[in-house]
Amino acid sequence: MGCLVSTPSDSGGTRRRPANVGEIVVFVPGLRIPKSSDFSPLQPEGLSSDLIQRLSALQTGIVLLADQEMQTASKSKKKTATRHGGSTQADLQQPLQPYLSMLLGLVNDGNRLEHLVEFVWVNQEDDTEKTGMSSAWYEVLSVLHFMAMLSLSEANALLLPKTTTDGYQPKISEDSKRNSVDIFLKAAGYLDCAIQNVIPRLPPDVRKNLPVDLTEEVLNALCLQALGQGAYIQLGMAIDSAKATLAVKRRLACEMVKYWQQAQENIMNVSLASYWGDKHRLFIKWKYAEAKAAAYYFHGLILDETNTEKSHAMAVAALQAAEEFLNESKKASEQFSMAPPQSSRNPPLWGATKYLYERIPKDASCRARTNNELHSGHENFTEKAPPLPDFPVALKPDDFSLPSPDASWNLKGNMRKEQIGETRSQF
Template structure:
């Protein structure tokens, strides 16, 4: 059990650290790419030849597909379908789902087989090149992480705005927005399962030696930001709806603040010193500040509905805070895009397109009205506290699949060594 560091020539040529990752609506971490392992040598005498061959074939397919996808994952304008019309992301995702039930036979009922195979993964993000560990739960964790990253990549592609039919302005379709929420919840579910059901299975020493992109704080942050971006889409849809009240919009904006704040808290003490890690931190900060601009804007509009000088003054303070946070968010966005690997912002649409026009205009108007109404200029001081709402959006519940039935046949054949592997 442990880690090893290899040289670049050992990575098989699939590794590529892009200098530019195109347009970003959703932050997508660099891929963790599996490297070939020798199941036959590790499991000989413990597992039937048929099962060894199946494990080898399934994982080899993933190795090849992930290596190819790593070269194109960040090219946001690339062709995303194979000759059969299926998304390459979907194909790789399906291969991972097919592999999990077979892989889980190695850990069923605490089998010692989980320590027989050395699983090796390359991290596209950092300079450590390879991490190798003799623990099948590490492989399960890496698979779930890759499934989540592929989902975030798919959401990013869905949310990159396209020119509308009337050529008025770029935007994402209603179908794409609704679809992205489902994808965010699935991604959050994979990550939540990894944190709650897989990490606790790893020995404490191994957990300390995990690469930083599999650290609990990073997994939790990715889960929370998936939920935060899901709420962002919900807010944009509420803005477009004539039936959504100010109270509904404020609640969504305030919930979004909490998701991004918690994501930022989870990253705070992690050693994200490489370019991708710092870029991740910049993305969370940008979205956190952006969310506060939206929350203070809607909070200010609701406070302004009061009929007292105090409520009007608090409204102006909230709107001024919204304006300041919006300006700060624009700077944070520039810092994020300038961080390695370079990226660019897609054209404004949805929530921020609307708020970029409304926040400066309404703030200026309310300050002027307040000044005229009370005949003197007041220093509004600190903005009022935002309301505290319970978080409504939750990860989809994802459960590890049952062990593949082929392991039952392996037990019957008696090729399992001293510890029997039973169906989980």
């Protein structure tokens, strides 16, 4: 079906080591950006020149904006504000849905046009990672992935602490936190649509040769990551709220554990022999450990409210587990920061992370000391960490559906008159 795959291993090129990527709150793999396609193979198929030109113009606009974003990022010493989240990012989102509508016309005619045009994408951070395929469904999948990564980039820009005019420590506004949750759900919606509605429609040879960034397992991991980070923001807001109970905080933390556990299960099944792949695994490892630290911490506090000897011992065990997972998350965070491509520095602690770093060691030590005093002279009062409660997850991906093919895809209206006559004469 005209499938072409070009990767560093088969092109023989020397792979360029990605540069420093700036501050990271939300992990975004190196963006895959499109290259211009040759749409001339569509001309003999009876499509009007206007339709072909429109399809080409939409893609060209996206390519130019993506190249502009890449050039701006490469010149910026502090890349985070421009790369993955600058003004170009908003401009890039605008033409992508109209382009999707035009693309879907290529797959809406019994696959007659699906394999006529080759679509090529390259990795923004490493241009030897290049994949071209003659499949319109591959292009639809790539566009949905691109939309999701741009959304995650936007969330990263929102969640970097900003310096305030009053001279206080950099902080994140409440509006930015709330908006980031909506953006996480939107990104998850794009990825869920790709998994449910596009991957199953790919021809077997295309699906087999997909770049690792577009495999179902990686898309699932990214979708779950977006939901997990949305739950993290909600937990941080609950911690800051005087009205939120311990039960609410524990539930949010336990939901985080589920998202990150599933993300890790997906990413561990993929061979990610790349800098970005290794860094992605470390990010999920870090956030999974952090989620377990939060869940065991709030679970321990709730257990400690029950005034029995056994519940106090279980609370101590839960808080000790929280401290162990917190230390594990700190180690994974350092590994993530140092793994190539390196982050310039870790952003200042904020939100739930700052709270957990401050409270878990103190409360774990205090409860353990109190428990030892209460059980002085007794043996075998130490408990294993109790199981966490099992709550159904609340955050779901936004309901994003593939748009209908653009109205200009009317076969009769787009077939040249002379070709209609030739078609009729054949019968």
